[in-house]
Amino acid sequence: MKNLRLILIYTLTFLTTQSFAQSAQNKKLFKQAFAEAAAQYKVLAQNLPADKFPKTYFPKTDKYEWSGSGWWCSGFYPGSLLYIYEQTKDQATLTEANRILKVLEKEKFNTSTHDLGFMMFCSFGNAKDIDPKPEYKEILIQSAKSLASRFDPKVGCIKSWDSNKNEYLVIIDNMMNLELLFWATKITGDSSYYKIAVTHANTTMKNHFRPDYSSYHVINYNATTGEVQQKRTAQGFADESAWARGQAWGLYGYTVMFRETKNPIYLKQAQNIAKFIMSNPNMPADKIPFWDYNAPNIPNALRDASAASVTASALLELAKYSTSKLNKAYFKEAETILVNLSKAPYHAAQGKNGGFIIEHCVGHIPQNTEIDVPLTYADYYYLEGMKRYLAWK
Template sequence: MKFIFSFIILIASICQQPVLAQSKKEAGILVQIETNLRDAARQYEVMMQLVPPGQFPRTYNAGIDKFVTSNSSWWCSGFYPGSLLYLYKESKNKVFLDEANRMLGFLEKEKNNKNTHDLGFMMYCSFGNANKLNPSEKYKDILLTSAQSLSTRFNPTVGCIKSWNGKPGEYLVIIDNMMNLELLFWATKVTGDSSYYKIATTHANTTMQHHFRDDYSSYHVVNYNSQTGAINERKTAQGFSDASAWARGQAWGLYGYTMTYRETRDQRYLDQANHIARFILKHKNYPADGIPYWDFDADNIPDALRDVSAAAVMASALLELSTYSKENKKTYKAAAEKIIMSLSSERYKAKIGTNGGFILEHSVGSIPHKSEVDVPLTYADYYFLEAMLRYKSLVETGKI
């Protein structure tokens, strides 16, 4: 009788456990993700010892053993606290929360920075995640002030938020700017003030109209006339050429329109995200392992450098897009799984205790500027962590 009772208790407990994987493949990926997250925690424990007071991790130069940092006004400043918060969410290790809070203290003043379009990256990836974990009026006020600051860069004649401050009469907008709209959508939901929503959707619409070619590849930069909204030129800053498809730019577009569909449920944005995904995944130069060359049109493919940061952004975006696109669900999921497993390999993932504590190697910042070439980058780590946690959540909830 005792044995039967114990057996019944065992079966009941098993039945109450969440279904962590629906297939053998998913189970294997989840095991790898758990390993990656443990390794990431160990790496960031290393990194925490290298960060100078008031500075934010940017990259690491292995050739000269140099850990490179920035101040809080650099566009990447939000990714380190954001990554720490992802690690805390997963591990519940208070060390990561304490370090994130320390960094948020240095970052808070950027809420008033009206000289950058990157407040979404800087403030929503940091304080936005902090507010999700521990909602507070303080975080809310910081984020709303950030949204107000970002809104000041919107020009209704052009229909876009200005990215870079150019010459008189120029109005420079980069595809990256799609990523910063999430902060504005959040502000409308919290306040009920539709002005943020209107700015975000107007920017998305203008970008959709003028940034994309017929094949749904994206220009990096569109230079508008600030007085009339007419287009002066379309060009690149970080890509191979003005006519090329810079890999991270395609990733920003994919993620940006997927997110914009989530926030609006406007079919146009879902269609745009699907078009961009199709361009990426069907491209003749898209590698079998899912880690794109730094530019789809680089002149030395297959010897061109890969860009791990673009891959990480793509993986996270494709996972979310798979939940919206019924006809492409399996395709997007498989592509994201391929990227996650490739980034988990020795080719791209750093050994514990190396790489300045960064998780991933082999990202490309800007080859034309000879800046951050074939190095770890803080945003590659952030979006890799996001992709892995997103995958876990979607499998565990049965949404993928």
């Protein structure tokens, strides 16, 4: 019995030592990745027109695609610059972030989009923490007001896309925009923002998810009655398939819901979504998912590194709120994803990929756009995931 106890002690000591060594090695890898990201984003900044935002890049033709400030991804470029500055103290990245934030600021009045969380909280929300300025508070409060204007109590959701008169379209992506509303209530004391976020999350939890906790992409509500009249996809393979990035949005969104409310129903929802993702039989060994978990040509389907980066960042936060067994499982899954995103074929070589960091992302296959290219949100959540890993105790 004594010998058995000694063996167990030696085994646990060996495994713990290995774990610490692996963690230290990964932290070194991620610190280097931040340094490389600073160099990459200088390439991107040098090519960026003064009033535009990065959208994607086509390596085969060496062509960029830019957007205006009203595009839903406009907040990711300044947000990524700020994450890079926070880790590297590279002054050029902060200078560029401050420049592009001024171009973005006018979107605080934009009431035609549900994506103000992505646009304004991933940018100005990071800026208020990393490089605070008094005006950021006003900008974000106005952004929250604009976002809240799209809420309809009959439906119980913030409208995503404007469409026909009798349609009220809500997409799973919208869960990512609720964090801005929670912040607004904390800062202003106005509970209406909090109530809108909770109502939207509850309605989405009721109608967007299947029994296995995979998510529909789009719910079409009746604009008059609030009843569900259609469940479908837009960017996925089929109405009943599990679009990979949609699952990641849901995982991240309900993890934030638990953080902000401490309501255990949201923790359970996030954990169930995580189980669907992590135990999916079509998940590749390197944990970078196919663009849709039900894509017809698996294992030859395209991977979506953007879905992987969102998932990794979400799992690292979810791990903090979970029991020891789940904590370790979520951490290990996120660690594997981030390590694999930090090397070929997903991590671009220095000076390549137009200055973007991550390769092999999928935007919208049904519309034949942004297919197997870099995307700004893949970079953003990859950087966020590494930041969370480096801060892990």
